[in-house]
Amino acid sequence: MSTDPMDLTFSEYLAEEWRPALGCTEPAAIAYATASAAAQGPGEVRQVKLVCDPRIFKNCYAVGIPHSGHKIGIRWAAAIGAHLRDASAKLECFRGIDDSVLEAAGALLERGGVQVEVDAERDGLFVDCTVRRGSTEGRAVIEECHTRLVRLERDGVPLPLDSTDASVGPTMRARIAGLSLAQLEPLCDDLTQDDRAALRQGSTLNLAIARHGLGLFSREFRGPVPTDALTRLSRLVSAGVYARMWGEDLVVMSLAGSGNKGITCAVPLTLWGEEVGCPPELVERALALACLLTTATTHHLGTLSAVCGCSNAAGIGLAAGLVVLGGGGTNEISLAVSNMVGNVTGMICDGAKIGCALKTMTAVDAAFRAAALALDGIGIPASDGIVGSDGRASLANMGRIAQRGMSATDREILAIMQEKMR
Numbered sequence: 127m128s129t130d131p132m133d134l135t136f137s138e139y140l141a142e143e144w145r146p147a148l149g150c151t152e153p154a155a156i157a158y159a160t161a162s163a164a165a166q167g168p169g170e171v172r173q174v175k176l177v178c179d180p181r182i183f184k185n186c187y188a189v190g191i192p193h194s195g196h197k198i199g200i201r202w203a204a205a206i207g208a209h210l211r212d213a214s215a216k217l218e219c220f221r222g223i224d225d226s227v228l229e230a231a232g233a234l235l236e237r238g239g240v241q242v243e244v245d246a247e248r249d250g251l252f253v254d255c256t257v258r259r260g261s262t263e264g265r266a267v268i269e270e271c272h273t274r275l276v277r278l279e280r281d282g283v284p285l286p287l288d289s290t291d292a293s294v295g296p297t298m299r300a301r302i303a304g305l306s307l308a309q310l311e312p313l314c315d316d317l318t319q320d321d322r323a324a325l326r327q328g329s330t331l332n333l334a335i336a337r338h339g340l341g342l343f344s345r346e347f348r349g350p351v352p353t354d355a356l357t358r359l360s361r362l363v364s365a366g367v368y369a370r371m372w373g374e375d376l377v378v379m380s381l382a383g384s385g386n387k388g389i390t391c392a393v394p395l396t397l398w399g400e401e402v403g404c405p406p407e408l409v410e411r412a413l414a415l416a417c418l419l420t421t422a423t424t425h426h427l428g429t430l431s432a433v434c435g436c437s438n439a440a441g442i443g444l445a446a447g448l449v450v451l452g453g454g455g456t457n458e459i460s461l462a463v464s465n466m467v468g469n470v471t472g473m474i475c476d477g478a479k480i481g482c483a484l485k486t487m488t489a490v491d492a493a494f495r496a497a498a499l500a501l502d503g504i505g506i507p508a509s510d511g512i513v514g515s516d517g518r519a520s521l522a523n524m525g526r527i528a529q530r531g532m533s534a535t536d537r538e539i540l541a542i543m544q545e546k547m548r
Contacts, residue, residue, distance in 0.1 A: 387435055
């Protein structure tokens with residue numbers, strides 16, 4: 127596959143960035159790594175040692191694990207992963223949890239068999255897991271993306287990797303971020319029937335968890351069916367994210383490594399397209415562009431970031447998709463991106479947890495307003511704060527804030543969470 131950003135098909139993009147996941151992707155990545163390491167030997171799991179970057183730790187701290195009876199946290203994810211029988215399911219590996227797995231994981235935790243360390247020097251996604259099982263020690267290392275297994279060892283001896291995850295070269299996110307808005311749009315014009323089917327499948331999955339999630343809220347929250355479509359859509363997104371963070375047993379379609387991003391983009395675009403009578407082909411094009419911009423923004427922010435990916439990445443993607451549904455073009459999309467950057471930049475990420483549901487409501491509301499203004503030709507001018515000369519420049523400025531400006535904020539968030547764990 128070529129690494130030239132211009133030599134890219136939407137099908138290649140979808141294969142990497144639009145993936146099914148069961149539960150939050152960070153604990154799933156922990157479990158995938160731990161299961162891969164544990165698979166290197168037979169017998170009883172004696173010890174698990176996990177070293178991860180600060181943001182993996184943050185996103186695993188308080189999030190629910192599917193199939194586990196609502197167990198939460200990074201230690202449970204590691205202990206469960208060490209007892210899963212099949213690592214090949216990757217981000218859907220929690221499907222393999224049963225009573226025997228939970229019993230063995232609980233026993234391992236009770237005897238202090240899980241050690242978790244945070245490597246504060248790691249900026250990107252990093253999971254290094256060592257499992258001592260019987261007389262064998264297995265090791266698995268994941269970097270950059272949630273399923274990118276770059277090293278596998280048995281008793282210190284490197285093993286061949288069957289996948290192409292460890293390949294070198296620019297990541298898909300870097301390639302997408304290297305394209306201008308005018309270059310991204312043509313990728314959405316040549317969708318194959320398989321591309322369209324994959325987008326529809328993702329929307330179906332994410333709508334299902336959103337509708338399921340409404341049943342977890344009180345009648346007061348759901349209320350009577352509102353006449354305000356924006357309120358209805360933001361509630362649905364919030365419900366889907368709540369259900370996922372709570373650990374409900376429903377697969378979602380993740381986007382740029384995050385199921386919450388997938389829900390935030392797919393649910394409103396699909397339902398709003400129906401609301402205003404857009405043809406399915408236009409809705410699919412809008413969702414395709416929303417995905418691409420979410421990925422581009424994720425690259426600027428970092429795979430895991432100091433700022434909320436749902437508002438700062440998926441919210442931007444959603445705003446762009448709404449502009450497409452409203453008949454706007456490249457200029458209006460650029461205005462919408464800058465409107466979002468000038469509004470939501472800086473909403474912190476304090477880990478994956480049920481509170482993310484409220485942040486996604488804010489993201490949906492902001493995206494609709496940003497798109498509506500852009501369709502009227504109104505955008506925050508480049509003279510304002512961190513807003514750039516166009517949407518792409520605004521994204522680059524947002525990335526500077528997230529990756530450099532908020533590094534101290536991220537350290538304080540991590541410190542608070544570590545103190546709470548102790």
